Amino acid sequence: MSDRRHNFNAGPAALPLEVLQQAQEQFVNYGGAGMSIMEMSHRSGIYEQLNNETQALMRELLNIPDHYHVLFLQGGASTQFAMVPLNLLTGGRVAAYVETGSWASKALKEAKLIGETAIVATSKPDEYRRMPDLTNLVLPEGAAYVHMTSNETIQGTQFKSFPDTGSVPLVADMSSDIMSRPLDISKFGLIYAGAQKNLGPSGVTVVIIRDDLASGAPEHVPTMLRYDTHVKNESLYNTPPTFSVYMVNLVLKWIKAKGGVAAIEKANAEKAALIYDEIDRSGGFYRGFAHPESRSPMNITFRIADEALEPLFVKESEKEGFVGLKGHRSVGGLRASAYNAVPYESCKALAEFMADFRRRHG
Template identity: 65%
Template sequence: MLSKRAYNFNAGPAALPLKVLERVQAEFVDFQGTGMSIMEMSHRGAVYESVHNEAQERLLSLLGNPKGYKVLFLQGGASTQFAMLPLNFLSEGQVGSYVMTGSWSDKAYKEAKLLGKAHIAASSADEKYMRLPNVESLDLPEHTAYVHMTSNETIEGTQFKQFPDTGSVPLIVDMSSDIFCKPFDVTQFGLIYAGAQKNLGPSGVTVVVAREELLASSPSNIPTMLRYSTYEKNNSLYNTPPSFAIYMVNEVLKWIQEEGGLEGIERVNQQKAALLYDRIDSSEGFYRGCVDSRDRSIMNVTFRLANEDLEKQFIKESEQAGFIGLKGHRSVGGLRASIYNAVPLENCQALAEFMDSFKQRNR
């Protein structure tokens, strides 16, 4: 057992709950008396299938067991979803409408343009994505097949607090970096997807939750492994799934339940975010938040100092003090603390204290 764990603020792969890691460690070699690790088992066997199905059921239960929705476990991360969405849903003469909020929504839009017609329904690019656009009156052309949004931009540090009513047009949302950080009504979405490596588990599995009728309608002229219907018809077991990652997702979902469900998780997340944003806002300009205060993310806290030299010094000294992952994304610079579900409140308290001491030494 480590005597001291790092203060992990990595943007992804990211922190996992210590309780989960300890449980997994205890049954890593011998899973439930089988004499095997779960990584050694056939995905066709009853033991693994029970874990697989339990993970799906547990995920839906945290969403209130919505009728008509199904959970898929895929591979390839959100980046593969950027292509699967237009391949499956953009038929001839239809348009995918995209809300542009930052680096990840931009990648999704560019991928769609390679495969069909893509339209920008709203954007805050003219403000360098430092705020979110108004989505109450989206510019949707006729024959819009779906509206795509990114709920939380990890690089810029923005997060939607609510989503528009798109009527009969399915709303599809990339929730990779904030899924299950708070309660939400999944029935307002046609499909949501999330790479697991920020809030759900380790890298290697991508979770999709969608209306069953959407999943069943994939065209037959696209590759088998890129059809949602392939996974829907075969319970995500058409080929060998990322079994260990799915097992880990199930363990993280158990932990969320133990922490009071999504309501309990949100309470702690709000405390963590408030602690850091308070340090930024009360620093008399020493620290500067990057985005409009109304659109701040409770998952990725982005901020700047007076100049890049001081930011480099902050990163160097923070690493020496045991803080990991505070350097901002290379595309935007600055500083970023990713405070996903598994990051303990105590880590944020320690970071706030470090920010205070660094300010005292350098103002």
């Protein structure tokens, strides 16, 4: 479609055009039911089938073992910041946090309201420009879990590997890079991710949780904030975000048709390289924010050496059909979020625009 923008928004973010077109076709009459999926009861057989199929697709694409549950919850990753310690930080134990940027700090802030916490690794002294080395992670005695943020959306950094935390469950916020690369799910006790970056629209949060962590929440934890509530009811305890789950279903089918997560990872690396290569060959005109070894293929953050040019860069880019290139308000600069659904052509066009802007203003 010629009127589509080059969408580099950080979230809600780009969705595959094919998925949007399919949803458009099915919007009024889903599966011959004579009504939209948005109008159906979540207790209907049609929706329950969709719910089950979407769980099965998640399991297939990420190779999730049988002793894990897949949940579709509400409240975004921000609710999980509290829900994780409410359920897992019990009996006077300590929650271990890896502090890597804006979102990791927000998760830590919520956990501090609930129980004792400890920062076991941090990149704060480096202004969160890199991910800390977790090779020799030392955990406090009585650690309830280790929490990490796999990809910092605002700073544009990503962990390239995950630590072995032994018997202490590893919990990861993967909101901005889930489904972007293969994972060994068995390394984790719990993974959560807001859908609005790589999985679908806003409104649904995916939780992948190991059996042994899905029960045992203290009695005082409210019903809706207990993982066992949603496990027992297959994510249907209350009215779920039905349309968002439907869209996740279509996105997962799109990923499968593209060759699965490994193929998506290869495509993402090629897309990100177009933009990072322009940054690196600019002779200092552009400066990457993240250290090269921690660069995220999902969120590419950079500055212009003459920072006074950044508003002009955003203004000119918008005239050329680019959206979402202004950096987060908390750190400034520029950011291109090249999630799974962002086409190669958009990243190529951005790299060409950056080169042209450099030639005109360098």
